[in-house]
Amino acid sequence: MKITRARLIVCSPGRNLVTLKIETDEGLYGIGDATLNGRELAVVAYLEEHLLPTLIGRDPAAIEDIWHYAYRGAYWRRGPVTMSAIGAVDIALWDIKAKVAGLPLHQLLGGPSRQRVMVYGHATGRDIESCLDEVQRHVELGYRAVRVQCGIPGMATTYGVAKKTGERYEPADAELPAEHVWDTARYLDHAPKLFAAARQRFGNELHLLHDVHHRLTPIEAARLGKEVEEFHPFWLEDCVPAEEQDAFALIRQHTTAPLAVGEVFNSIHDCKALIENHWIDYIRATLTHAGGITHVRRIADFAALHHVRTGFHGATDLSPVCMGAAIHFDTWVPNFGIQEYMPHEAVVDEVFPHDYRFEDGHFIAGQTPGHGVDIDEELAARFPYRRASLPVNRLLDGTLWHW
Numbered sequence: 001m002k003i004t005r006a007r008l009i010v011c012s013p014g015r016n017l018v019t020l021k022i023e024t025d026e027g028l029y030g031i032g033d034a035t036l037n038g039r040e041l042a043v044v045a046y047l048e049e050h051l052l053p054t055l056i057g058r059d060p061a062a063i064e065d066i067w068h069y070a071y072r073g074a075y076w077r078r079g080p081v082t083m084s085a086i087g088a089v090d091i092a093l094w095d096i097k098a099k100v101a102g103l104p105l106h107q108l109l110g111g112p113s114r115q116r117v118m119v120y121g122h123a124t125g126r127d128i129e130s131c132l133d134e135v136q137r138h139v140e141l142g143y144r145a146v147r148v149q150c151g152i153p154g155m156a157t158t159y160g161v162a163k164k165t166g167e168r169y170e171p172a173d174a175e176l177p178a179e180h181v182w183d184t185a186r187y188l189d190h191a192p193k194l195f196a197a198a199r200q201r202f203g204n205e206l207h208l209l210h211d212v213h214h215r216l217t218p219i220e221a222a223r224l225g226k227e228v229e230e231f232h233p234f235w236l237e238d239c240v241p242a243e244e245q246d247a248f249a250l251i252r253q254h255t256t257a258p259l260a261v262g263e264v265f266n267s268i269h270d271c272k273a274l275i276e277n278h279w280i281d282y283i284r285a286t287l288t289h290a291g292g293i294t295h296v297r298r299i300a301d302f303a304a305l306h307h308v309r310t311g312f313h314g315a316t317d318l319s320p321v322c323m324g325a326a327i328h329f330d331t332w333v334p335n336f337g338i339q340e341y342m343p344h345e346a347v348v349d350e351v352f353p354h355d356y357r358f359e360d361g362h363f364i365a366g367q368t369p370g371h372g373v374d375i376d377e378e379l380a381a382r383f384p385y386r387r388a389s390l391p392v393n394r395l396l397d398g399t400l401w402h403w
């Protein structure tokens with residue numbers, strides 16, 4: 001079998017999504033997700049100009065060799081653009097391999113470790129009460145785990161909170177970056193109250209998660225961890241920016257709140273110290289942004305040695321293609337923790353027909369050979385790309401801060 005064609009489909013059914021289709025001389029094709037939120041066309045250029053031309057004529061079964069050809073051969077290693085491009089190719093090649101084998105992807109990876117994978121949903125509200133009403137709605141839908149984010153009194157906007165209660169949260173909401181304002185003192189005062197109110201209303205069984213979105217310093221994160229620890233969070237996510245991995249040692253000294261990190265990571269080297277020093281509990285790097293199944297499998301195996309579990313990023317900027325492949329991965333991976341799930345708009349699900357399904361707070365992988373996600377190209381063509389940017393964030397005095 002040979003690769004005859006590899007091309008990108010860029011569409012925007014409510015949000016931008018970049019899809020790679022690799023075709024073969026035997027008619028089989030594979031699909032990969034190449035979406036890098038707010039930087040979509042950088043990955044398109046990388047693939048079209050540099051990576052896709054090198055694939056033509058190759059045997060799509062040689063996934064390992066193609067991965068190293070793309071990674072080592074580029075000379076310029078790592079980085080979100082490079083690794084998302086490699087990730088898309090890798091997901092598409094695993095899709096082809098599983099279709100050739102006639103197996104759903106999780107069977108090719110080693111078979112199921114579980115029948116279904118627990119997901120967490122997003123509850124957001126302008127204040128604590130409306131956020132908790134959203135938690136209630138999720139509980140009624142069957143969720144066992146819910147991420148809680150709410151507006152902070154005195155602040156006009158905050159990350160992770162939908163514009164209106166019940167709406168989807170979509171951060172890339174303007175052609176040029178919107179400017180948000182952040183006040184750590186107000187946040188640190190308010191966040192523990194949200195946890196306390198959630199535990200009071202829902203008891204101890206429901207898993208509660210929270211995303212800090214890189215906004216604290218290590219000592220501030222340590223304080224937050226200490227204050228919410230008694231409410232038994234499932235995790236605190238991205239408490240600090242993680243370029244400096246040993247900052248987590250300080251947080252760890254002060255709190256037993258489990259820590260999750262890594263949605264912006266793209267390589268095992270981004271989390272090596274975090275994992276081997278037991279500074280984190282969950283690793284969030286997912287297939288699209290971290291070099292595909294071939295590389296994330298290495299991260300997951302390394303994490304397993306150190307009691308770290310997976311908790312893959314699953315925001316709407318990961319397309320159903322990434323989600324489908326991730327659910328197969330989650331079904332296989334022995335050290336699975338949880339899977340994030342922000343439902344896509346109905347039209348996105350129409351553009352990407354898929355066989356995974358949500359049931360009772362869990363995802364169940366499909367049985368179709370491959371990862372089970374396809375693209376309706378005719379429908380996709382009705383939604384052309386439009387530039388959309390993630391916001392920036394400033395402190396009250398105007399200093400540019402982490403978003």
Ligand SMILES: O=C(O)[C@@H](O)[C@@H](O)[C@H](O)[C@H](O)CO
Pocket residue numbers: 037171211213263313314315316317340
């Ligand atoms: O945990 C999450 O899902 C968030 O941090 C994301 O919504 C993130 O802001 C977006 O994926 C950025 O593209």
Ligand SMILES: [Mg+2]
Pocket residue numbers: 211213237238263
């Ligand atoms: Mg996050």
